[in-house]
Amino acid sequence: MTLEAIRYRSGSLQILNQLLLPHETVYEDIRTVQDGYDAIKSMKVRGAPAIAIVGCLSLGVELRAGAGGDDPVTFIRESLCHLTSARPTAVNMGRAARELMEFSENESMEKSGKPLRDSVIGWIEEMLERDVGDNRKIGNFGAQHILSGVPRDSVTILTHCNTGSLATAGYGTALGVVRSLHSLGRLKRVYCTETRPYNQGARLTAYEAVAEGFPATLITDSMAALTMREKGITAVVVGADRVVANGDTANKIGTYQLAIAAKHHGIPFYVAAPSTSCDLSLESGRHIVIEQRPAEELTSINGVPVAAPGIEVWNPAFDVTPHQLITGGIITELGVFLPSELQAALTGRLTAL
Numbered sequence: 565m566t567l568e569a570i571r572y573r574s575g576s577l578q579i580l581n582q583l584l585l586p587h588e589t590v591y592e593d594i595r596t597v598q599d600g601y602d603a604i605k606s607m608k609v610r611g612a613p614a615i616a617i618v619g620c621l622s623l624g625v626e627l628r629a630g631a632g633g634d635d636p637v638t639f640i641r642e643s644l645c646h647l648t649s650a651r652p653t654a655v656n657m658g659r660a661a662r663e664l665m666e667f668s669e670n671e672s673m674e675k676s677g678k679p680l681r682d683s684v685i686g687w688i689e690e691m692l693e694r695d696v697g698d699n700r701k702i703g704n705f706g707a708q709h710i711l712s713g714v715p716r717d718s719v720t721i722l723t724h725c726n727t728g729s730l731a732t733a734g735y736g737t738a739l740g741v742v743r744s745l746h747s748l749g750r751l752k753r754v755y756c757t758e759t760r761p762y763n764q765g766a767r768l769t770a771y772e773a774v775a776e777g778f779p780a781t782l783i784t785d786s787m788a789a790l791t792m793r794e795k796g797i798t799a800v801v802v803g804a805d806r807v808v809a810n811g812d813t814a815n816k817i818g819t820y821q822l823a824i825a826a827k828h829h830g831i832p833f834y835v836a837a838p839s840t841s842c843d844l845s846l847e848s849g850r851h852i853v854i855e856q857r858p859a860e861e862l863t864s865i866n867g868v869p870v871a872a873p874g875i876e877v878w879n880p881a882f883d884v885t886p887h888q889l890i891t892g893g894i895i896t897e898l899g900v901f902l903p904s905e906l907q908a909a910l911t912g913r914l915t916a917l
């Protein structure tokens with residue numbers, strides 16, 4: 565049973581409020597672009613692919629209600645710009661916005677034989693379907709690649725943050741690899757880090773793993789290196805918010821130190837991400853904008869203060885892992901590639917073996 569972060573049925577949109585998980589399962593209506601922006605900004609919905617999907621679907625829902633009057637193109641442009649500003653590090657929303665804006669400006673009644681609104685809504689729904697299919701390919705390519713190194717045994721995976729059904733359109737990226745390994749009967753265990761301060765691991769990945777019956781163990785972020793030394797980790801597999809041209813990858817804070825620990829222990833380190841999470845316009849990770857989140861997300865848990873009042877806080881939501889530490893490869897829906905092969909793979913000049 566994959567959990568539904570997003571419910572989109574006959575034009576109505578609901579999101580699962582992930583701030584309340586795992587204790588409460590509450591779906592909230594998204595009727596406008598502003599509803600979508602607020603849900604993304606507050607992290608009621610999160611995960612690079614899910615952010616793009618909810619952002620675009622919120623535009624579709626408001627368009628279906630007639631928004632934009634006799635100038636829908638302006639409404640579409642302003643809405644996409646607003647939605648992209650909600651969270652700057654993940655590339656998916658910005659990419660979808662650029663592509664949808666280009667489509668909207670080039671589409672016309674003469675071309676499609678139907679109102680622009682209908683064409684745009686159709687484009688958004690096709691994006692949703694494509695994401696669903698791509699995620700499953702990521703899971704399968706990643707599982708095959710990891711198993712190719714251990715032909716008979718089951719494997720033990722360490723993962724970070726949440727990259728499953730609650731972060732995507734369904735199958736997941738890094739957790740999709742875990743899902744594929746489990747479905748093949750080859751997952752010995754997955755260790756998931758709690759992922760402070762939002763606790764995506766403890767609250768979301770653990771929730772998904774229990775719901776799906778994965779053999780899973782929750783660890784604190786500070787236990788990751790010891791777990792690599794003591795627990796026979798076969799591979800570390802994480803998601804991505806933005807993979808740039810040289811393979812440097814922005815992902816949830818704490819990913820960089822996992823990569824360093826994996827290198828020290830000789831454990832292959834994989835990034836699992838759809839091509840829509842890749843940004844070839846940036847040469848290296850030093851150009852990636854890192855979102856800074858509110859201090860309260862670190863100084864309190866569920867509204868209960870856990871830090872000394874008055875302490876200053878640094879709360880970057882992401883860090884950048886240099887491509888040299890991504891030793892297993894970058895798992896995409898096109899195949900698994902070394903960082904140095906990524907540009908050729910994404911521009912169609914290289915296909916997976």
Ligand SMILES: CSC[C@H]1O[C@H](OP(=O)(O)O)[C@H](O)[C@@H]1O
Nearest residue numbers: 610611612727731803804815816
């Ligand atoms: C497939 S989700 C990718 C990525 O998004 C998460 O960040 P957040 O929970 O802040 O949206 C995390 O970095 C995942 O790896």
